Amino acid sequence: xxxxxxxxxxxxxxxxxxxxxxxxxxxxxxxxxxxxxxxxxxxxxxxxxxxxxxxxxxxxxxxxxxxxxxxxxxxxxxxxxxxxxxxxxxxxxxxxxxxxxxxxxxxxxxxxxxxxxxxxxxxxxxxxxxxxxxxxxxxxxxxxxxxxxxxxxxxxxxxxxxxxxxxxxxxxxxxxxxxxxxxxxxxxxxxxxxxxxxxxxxxxxxxxxxxx
Amino acid sequence: xxxxxxxxxxxxxxxxxxxxxxxxxxxxxxxxxxxxxxxxxxxxxxxxxxxxxxxxxxxxxxxxxxxxxxxxxxxxxxxxxxxxxxxxxxxxxxxxxxxxxxxxxxxxxxxxxxxxxxxxxxxxxxxxxxxxxxxxxxxxxxxxxxxxxxxxxxxxxxxxxxxxxxxxxxxxxxxxxxxxxxxxxxxxxxxxxxxxxxxxxxxxxxxxxxxxxxxxxxxxxxxxxxxxxxxxxxxxxxxxxxxxxxxxxxxxxxxxxxxxxxxxxxxxxxxxxxxxxxxxxxxxxxxxxxxxxxxxxxxxxxxxxxxxxxxxxxxxxxxxxxxxxxxxxxxxxxxxxxxxxxxxxxxxxxxxxxxxxxxxxxxxxxxxxx
Numbered sequence: 260x261x262x263x264x265x266x267x268x269x270x271x272x273x274x275x276x277x278x279x280x281x282x283x284x285x286x287x288x289x290x291x292x293x294x295x296x297x298x299x300x301x302x303x304x305x306x307x308x309x310x311x312x313x314x315x316x317x318x319x320x321x322x323x324x325x326x327x328x329x330x331x332x333x334x335x336x337x338x339x340x341x342x343x344x345x346x347x348x349x350x351x352x353x354x355x356x357x358x359x360x361x362x363x364x365x366x367x368x369x370x371x372x373x374x375x376x377x378x379x380x381x382x383x384x385x386x387x388x389x390x391x392x393x394x395x396x397x398x399x400x401x402x403x404x405x406x407x408x409x410x411x412x413x414x415x416x417x418x419x420x421x422x423x424x425x426x427x428x429x430x431x432x433x434x435x436x437x438x439x440x441x442x443x444x445x446x447x448x449x450x451x452x453x454x455x456x457x458x459x460x461x462x463x464x465x466x467x468x469x470x471x
Numbered sequence: 472x473x474x475x476x477x478x479x480x481x482x483x484x485x486x487x488x489x490x491x492x493x494x495x496x497x498x499x500x501x502x503x504x505x506x507x508x509x510x511x512x513x514x515x516x517x518x519x520x521x522x523x524x525x526x527x528x529x530x531x532x533x534x535x536x537x538x539x540x541x542x543x544x545x546x547x548x549x550x551x552x553x554x555x556x557x558x559x560x561x562x563x564x565x566x567x568x569x570x571x572x573x574x575x576x577x578x579x580x581x582x583x584x585x586x587x588x589x590x591x592x593x594x595x596x597x598x599x600x601x602x603x604x605x606x607x608x609x610x611x612x613x614x615x616x617x618x619x620x621x622x623x624x625x626x627x628x629x630x631x632x633x634x635x636x637x638x639x640x641x642x643x644x645x646x647x648x649x650x651x652x653x654x655x656x657x658x659x660x661x662x663x664x665x666x667x668x669x670x671x672x673x674x675x676x677x678x679x680x681x682x683x684x685x686x687x688x689x690x691x692x693x694x695x696x697x698x699x700x701x702x703x704x705x706x707x708x709x710x711x712x713x714x715x716x717x718x719x720x721x722x723x724x725x726x727x728x729x730x731x732x733x734x735x736x737x738x739x740x741x742x743x744x745x746x747x748x749x750x751x752x753x754x755x756x757x758x759x760x761x762x763x764x765x766x767x768x769x770x771x772x773x774x775x776x777x778x779x780x781x782x783x784x785x786x787x788x789x790x791x792x793x794x795x796x797x798x799x800x801x802x803x804x805x806x807x808x809x810x811x812x813x814x815x816x817x818x819x820x821x822x823x824x825x826x827x828x829x830x831x832x833x834x835x836x837x838x839x840x841x
Contacts, residue, residue: 329780329783329784329787330780330782330783330786332779332780332783421782421783438782439782439783439786441786454782455643455782455785457643457786457789459790461790461793461794461797462645462647462793463647463648464645464646464647464648465645466643466644466645466767466786466789467553467554467643467644467645468641468642468643468644468782468785469509469554469641469642469643469644470506470508470509470511470639470640470641470642471512471640471641
């Protein structure tokens with residue numbers, strides 16, 4: 260939490276929203292939480308504007324807490340709307356997360372309990388790192404991502420923007436995952452994935468986006 | 472009237488019937504292979520298997536050419552990926568081929584091969600006919616291809632060209648192995664009466680309710696006695712509730728109706744569009760008598776400006792369509808498991824007259840009756 264602001268507006272809905280609200284006593288550091296619950300994704304941008312309209316961006320930081328809908332575009336919509344209104348996004352870290360000193364973490368990121376993030380890791384804006392995630396040295400995680408609980412990302416791996424790494428997925432060292440990729444079947448992965456590759460329990464083979 | 476008897480159960484389980492379908496239907500008719508929008512770049516290609524024959528369709532200077540996807544040397548596949556972009560070059564020994572299918576280069580030719588001039592001239596790929604209807608690419612493996620207008624009417628081809636002209640330049644593609652005969656899935660999509668029973672939560676709620684929207688088959692409808700191949704492929708349209716999404720304002724929609732557009736392309740394609748915003752081609756690719764690869768290719772209408780969330784839009788719609796397919800799959804796989812030689816045939820009612828037409832043409836194509 261920033262020491263210069265007095266309150267944090269937690270805006271969103273779903274499991275992530277509920278988890279952060281429930282853990283606020285561990286995260287607060289004297290800061291007041293303003294929980295602003297959105298009804299759904301349908302009018303999230305308009306509702307975000309309405310809920311933040313009376314708050315002062317100089318006194319309030321925000322955290323957009325929306326789950327993985329639309330490969331994190333739904334959370335990005337809320338976060339981007341707040342940023343356009345002049346709010347800065349905060350990043351939150353569970354006190355039981357272990358983060359090396361030279362790790363770079365962007366705005367609107369959440370680092371869950373028991374996560375271990377090694378030195379040299381870079382995490383882009385609007386990224387959710389779940390409980391007990393392990394990220395190896397030098398890995399680069401693009402913006403607007405989601406790493407599910409218990410997943411691991413090998414040393415030096417790179418992930419493009421808008422990804423979903425599901426629970427208990429293990430990405431090998433040096434692996435390159437393109438933009439807009441979903442890997443939501445637990446297991447070890449050792450092959451690079453092109454942009455727009457979706458590995459999901461609903462599909463026996465990966466779905467792929469083709470064309471330009 | 473009128474009860475139409477379906478095909479014998481053996482037609483859905485017998486390997487010899489399946490083998491005959493490969494030669495008499497899939498290698499005779501025009502078969503959809505993919506979208507031209509995904510083959511727009513030089514040397515872009517797709518690979519498929521039609522009737523057991525591996526093919527590659529590749530862009531040579533803007534023209535699509537189809538070849539057997541086997542090198543003239545040792546029959547290794549020339550292209551491996553389902554879609555891609557690279558020269559037509561064998562990965563095994565580096566032979567390269569030109570747009571006519573002739574071998575252009577053989578690394579180490581003068582040191583290693585010593586073909587005579589006449590022998591070298593034989594080193595060419597088998598070429599197949601390609602036709603595009605709008606953005607839909609079809610291939611025919613027959614040495615004397617059927618004129619495509621005998622399979623798809625002028626009117627239908629015009630409609631397909633118009634609607635597929637609205638496709639964006641990207642599409643999401645998925646293959647779902649299924650444990651049933653390919654004909655069951657084509658029959659299933661023709662049978663609109665299964666929707667309230669099989670898709671009560673997914674698809675049915677989107678359909679307009681009320682007596683005026685309920686199909687009613689007149690009792691004096693003449694029975695189907697004969698039919699022609701081109702009558703098996705046709706278009707339909709049903710009113711549909713379209714859930715509005717912000718991105719709808721950012722695409723060049725086909726038409727302006729809240730409708731479910733439905734195109735049946737014999738032998739194995741069902742092409743649908745939800746409101747002219749989303750297009751799904753589902754193809755039932757025969758793999759074995761009791762195995763079908765259901766191939767989904769889903770596109771949106773052409774964006775009029777950049778839509779950053781387009782990949783997520785593809786993914787969301789694809790998942791929705793897969794859930795609908797899975798509801799059909801439960802029924803069709805159970806149906807397939809129960810089939811046995813000598814079992815009773817389907818007994819179709821008046822509303823299933825199109826299934827009767829399909830059966831009549833199937834018998835003709837298989838050379839079993841007039």
